[in-house]
Amino acid sequence: MKKIKMGMIGGGIGAFIGDAHRRASRICNDYELVGGVFDINYAKSMEFAVKEGISLARCYNSVDALIKGELKFPKNERMEVVAIVTPNAYHYLFAKKFLDNGFHLVCEKPMTITVKEALELEKLVAKNKLTFALTHTYTGYPMVRQMRDMIAKGVLGTIQRIDAQYYQGWINSIIHGTGSRITGVWRLDPKMAGASSCMGDIGVHAFNLIEYTTGLEVKEVLSDLNSVKDGVTLDLDGTILLRFNKMLKGVIRSSQVCAGEENNLSIAVYGSKASLKWSQENPNYLYMLHDSEPTKVFKPAHGYNDKLAEEGHTMPAGHPEGIYEALANIYRGTAKSIRKEKFKPGEFPTVHDGVRGMKFIHAVVNSNAKGNVWTKV
Numbered sequence: 001m002k003k004i005k006m007g008m009i010g011g012g013i014g015a016f017i018g019d020a021h022r023r024a025s026r027i028c029n030d031y032e033l034v035g036g037v038f039d040i041n042y043a044k045s046m047e048f049a050v051k052e053g054i055s056l057a058r059c060y061n062s063v064d065a066l067i068k069g070e071l072k073f074p075k076n077e078r079m080e081v082v083a084i085v086t087p088n089a090y091h092y093l094f095a096k097k098f099l100d101n102g103f104h105l106v107c108e109k110p111m112t113i114t115v116k117e118a119l120e121l122e123k124l125v126a127k128n129k130l131t132f133a134l135t136h137t138y139t140g141y142p143m144v145r146q147m148r149d150m151i152a153k154g155v156l157g158t159i160q161r162i163d164a165q166y167y168q169g170w171i172n173s174i175i176h177g178t179g180s181r182i183t184g185v186w187r188l189d190p191k192m193a194g195a196s197s198c199m200g201d202i203g204v205h206a207f208n209l210i211e212y213t214t215g216l217e218v219k220e221v222l223s224d225l226n227s228v229k230d231g232v233t234l235d236l237d238g239t240i241l242l243r244f245n246k247m248l249k250g251v252i253r254s255s256q257v258c259a260g261e262e263n264n265l266s267i268a269v270y271g272s273k274a275s276l277k278w279s280q281e282n283p284n285y286l287y288m289l290h291d292s293e294p295t296k297v298f299k300p301a302h303g304y305n306d307k308l309a310e311e312g313h314t315m316p317a318g319h320p321e322g323i324y325e326a327l328a329n330i331y332r333g334t335a336k337s338i339r340k341e342k343f344k345p346g347e348f349p350t351v352h353d354g355v356r357g358m359k360f361i362h363a364v365v366n367s368n369a370k371g372n373v374w375t376k377v
């Protein structure tokens, strides 16, 4: 099948997530990277293009130049989809330009800086009938998809509590002056990151994972955020109480300063009949707990799994797959949508998930600013 011609904004030499996007797009084998604006510095962008074997004619020095250049190509040679993997502050600006000019998008989270911008993108996607995938990467794991299916089938009974946690530690050494990391530190700058560091960067993944696996919407939040050290303007840590309905509550705990923690995202959904627990650092195990039975472990590549979970694991059972394959599953679903093939709900997070994420981040920041009060999402 003809490959989908893809562009990338950001993701040049030394960047973090752009490389994962490229690997994922190759794993699913539906895309061909043809050009982009790979770095804020044009010389570095060209250095990257040469290294990747990308034609310098399609290594542009700005998004405007890229759009102008690509629109000159006949449709079957033109870039069809663009992956935006820059810091947060550029997502809306670039996404709007691409959507206005008929390009499909894969965009990193958080989708925008404000809720207004997010709603605007949602409208544009619908109006221009384009595909917009938001890379909440963890929804691509087979066992997360299995969890979603089991909850939708009512296996847990009535859900009584939801508990998600996302702990990292890498910013701890930055604020205490003992770390040497240079990339990604823009997350502490409100002009680049937006209204939040911890909740905007990782708390929002935990929020998305809750809504993705349970199909429920968080209605209200009460947050207690912490910037941890004098001179830090954004939150680096916090706890958020969640209300779904009168009888269902939950919590998100998230931090970027838990020394020694790596990428400790986990979720537990407790029901009247049983419970499910999943953790990102061991993503191929989904645990089902009962009051009166031994714990069951679900694993990928077994016939007992849901079809979407099964399709998301390419090797036979016992061959561990991980983060690149999870992101590749999102890229695969996105390709189906771009090609106007049939796809199932949940194959990739959409612009609507982006709107939900922005509403969550702003509700959390407002709740904290008003003195830790219940705030509608």
Ligand SMILES: NC(=O)c1ccc[n+]([C@@H]2O[C@H](COP(=O)([O-])OP(=O)(O)OC[C@H]3O[C@@H](n4cnc5c(N)ncnc54)[C@H](O)[C@@H]3O)[C@@H](O)[C@H]2O)c1
Binding pocket: 009, 010, 011, 012, 013, 014, 015, 016, 017, 018, 037, 038, 039, 040, 041, 085, 086, 087, 088, 090, 108, 109, 110, 135, 136, 137, 183, 184, 185, 201
């Ligand atoms: N889905 C996930 O799990 C996940 C993981 C990490 C990061 N992210 C998100 O991905 C985005 C990028 O994060 P990162 O850690 O890779 O950042 P990074 O700092 O490592 O890389 C950013 C890249 O964007 C380039 N860039 C910056 N401004 C640009 C501009 N105006 N034009 C073109 N290129 C520009 C930089 O030169 C660099 O190549 C963020 O929005 C972040 O929240 C998501």
